[in-house]
Amino acid sequence: MCLKEKLNGYFEWxxxxxxxxxxxxATTAKIKEILTDEGxxxxxxxxxxxxxAVIEGGKEGPVQALRCDIDGLPIQEETGLDYxxxxxxxxxxxxxxxxxxxxxxxxxxxxxxxxxxxxxxxxIFQPAEESSLGALKVLETDVMEDVAQIWGIHADPTxxxxxxxxxxxxxxxxxxxxxxxxxxxxxxGAHPDxxxxxxxxxxxxxxxxxxxxARNINAxxxxxxxxxxxxxxxxxxxxxxxxxxxxxxxxxxxKDRILIERRMKEIAENxxxxxxxxxxxxxxxxxxxVYNDGKMVQKSVRxxxxxxxxxxxxxxxxxxxxxxxxEERIPGCYIKIGTGKGQLIHQPGFMxxxxxxxxxxxxxxxxxx
Numbered sequence: 001m002c003l004k005e006k007l008n009g010y011f012e013w014x015x016x017x018x019x020x021x022x023x024x025x026a027t028t029a030k031i032k033e034i035l036t037d038e039g040x041x042x043x044x045x046x047x048x049x050x051x052x053a054v055i056e057g058g059k060e061g062p063v064q065a066l067r068c069d070i071d072g073l074p075i076q077e078e079t080g081l082d083y084x085x086x087x088x089x090x091x092x093x094x095x096x097x098x099x100x101x102x103x104x105x106x107x108x109x110x111x112x113x114x115x116x117x118x119x120x121x122x123x124i125f126q127p128a129e130e131s132s133l134g135a136l137k138v139l140e141t142d143v144m145e146d147v148a149q150i151w152g153i154h155a156d157p158t159x160x161x162x163x164x165x166x167x168x169x170x171x172x173x174x175x176x177x178x179x180x181x182x183x184x185x186x187x188x189g190a191h192p193d194x195x196x197x198x199x200x201x202x203x204x205x206x207x208x209x210x211x212x213x214a215r216n217i218n219a220x221x222x223x224x225x226x227x228x229x230x231x232x233x234x235x236x237x238x239x240x241x242x243x244x245x246x247x248x249x250x251x252x253x254x255k256d257r258i259l260i261e262r263r264m265k266e267i268a269e270n271x272x273x274x275x276x277x278x279x280x281x282x283x284x285x286x287x288x289x290v291y292n293d294g295k296m297v298q299k300s301v302r303x304x305x306x307x308x309x310x311x312x313x314x315x316x317x318x319x320x321x322x323x324x325x326x327e328e329r330i331p332g333c334y335i336k337i338g339t340g341k342g343q344l345i346h347q348p349g350f351m352x353x354x355x356x357x358x359x360x361x362x363x364x365x366x367x368x369x
Contacts (some may be wrong), residue, residue: 004358007105011142011357012083014097018072022050022136027070031100031125031329036139042105045141050134052128052143053103054120055110061119062148064368067323068103069096069129074111078348095344096235097154098352100125102153102309102337110368121368122147132175132286144329146311149296152323152334153360157345159314159338161356164304164363166335167314168297168332173222173250174257174285175320180205180268184277186241187349201275206230206245208267215219216263223251223260250318252289283346287324296333300367 001009019027024253031051035042050070077084077091080198085091092098103123110121122143128134138144156165182202187195196347225247232243249264251257265281272279291313304311314336323334335359340353 006137007101007357007361008354009113010104011097011101011354014079014100015092015205016083016086018097020074020090020093021071021131021134021188022049022318027100027127031104032070034104035107037109038111040111040295043143045143047127047137047141050138051125053107053123053125055107055114055123056120057116057117057200058115061117063120064083064189065122065124065144065147065150065326066364067108067124067126067135067150067152068099069126069134070100071096071128071130071134073346073353075165075346075348077095079351081315081351087330088361091348093347094174094351095117095339095352096129097122098155098339098357099153102360102364105358106364106368109139109361109365113365113369116369126156129322132322135325137332139325142292143354143366144326147330149330150291150326150332152321152366153341153364154321155345155352156336157291157350159336159341161338161340161353162309162359163338164190164300164309164311164335165314165338166292166297166300166304166311166333167316168292168294170252170289170291171316172290172321172324173252173290173315173318174258175322176249176261178247178264179282180245181282182272182277183280184241184257184275189237189239192239194360195202195274196240196276197239198241198251198277199239201272201277202230202232202245202277204275205268205279206269208271209264212260212263212267216259217256219298221251221253221256222316223253223256225249225260225264250269250320252316254288279320287320288328290321290324290329290332292333293331296331300335301368303314304363307359307366309363310361322335342352
């Protein structure tokens, strides 16, 4: 069986058997089985889920890495594929099955040509990217201690197979989560004067938040604040004691990230106070912005041309990726691979054209060779 057919078969298995973040036990076991069968060494590290493959070259050179994420999403698949997910309410709706198999293919090709390889390549099959914190599990081990630079890929359903999106600089946003609790005094709905209603205070805070990007951030800097959940009360005739809102902040500039957190805290506390209420902002910092190193971008473009791939400017996204945690330590490059136009990622009809798998594996191997 040729490598292309092998990889397509592996892809179908991973697509049928998606597992959620931190639960990728069968996925991990399958990756280890394939790597072992292919004679690829597995790096000894203490990851509960996830695997790291190592290919040592026959020539001296740096240690480089490739990140391939492995978790699925809690989405019911609606693709109609004959190898659709057999797990109810779960699917690979972000292309991580494609990332896994492209990484495996890259490892196989490098292992076949390791005498030509200068240095060492670590292929990181990383758990829990969808949690935005899975990369930190890898960084808690010694996997990255000697790595000089890292590459990452992502399926791109806005481009056809054979098209590679690459851009220098920021290509994905920093991801932060907030939870705001507004505390008033509960009372009967017929006697609002006996209490402090947190609901109008919460509504005013939501409106205030929307002025931050419009009035405090440089108009040429991408940034957004999205309030995605508001909860208050549980019946029709009682004014609740508290209201809670939750949401996300996305930025590409480090100073903007700091400024927005400060302004949101000021607006929340002072607006609540104006209504006689109290506000407490809980901030959870996720990964920083994904930033593509200039020299690595140039190499990626040159290699794509050698492989007969068309390169286009990578679309900048306010989505995030914990790949950025690696880039806090070393240079990195995050590349979008066209997988066939169709439903976007995180949608139930998302699909990857299998014809893109082998060319992607070949492209990645050439980046290291």
